[in-house]
Amino acid sequence: MRRLPPLPEPAGPPPRIGHNGGPPLEPEESFRHYVWKKKSKQAWRAPREIALRRLARAEELGMSYRAYTLEILERGRYL
Numbered sequence: 001m002r003r004l005p006p007l008p009e010p011a012g013p014p015p016r017i018g019h020n021g022g023p024p025l026e027p028e029e030s031f032r033h034y035v036w037k038k039k040s041k042q043a044w045r046a047p048r049e050i051a052l053r054r055l056a057r058a059e060e061l062g063m064s065y066r067a068y069t070l071e072i073l074e075r076g077r078y079l
Contacts, residue, residue, distance in 0.1 A: 043073055 046054065051065075058068035061079060071079055 044069065 046069075054068055054072070055065045057079070058065050061068065063071075068079065
């Protein structure tokens with residue numbers, strides 16, 4: 001019966017509990033970042049009628065559409 005060669009010594013400290021041994025993930029490549037980008041893009045999309053109503057209200061208040069929509073998204077209420 002042949003013996004296997006010994007395992008190489010680990011380069012760093014042993015992985016912590018729950019580590020699956022995979023490569024470290026970069027923050028920009030994580031699933032959480034992917035979901036955040038997708039949902040933030042989706043939050044800015046609005047049906048045509050709603051976008052036109054927001055634009056008209058923003059112009060009444062002397063704001064840009066983007067600033068008005070940002071206020072709605074941040075505070076969850078209309079000005």
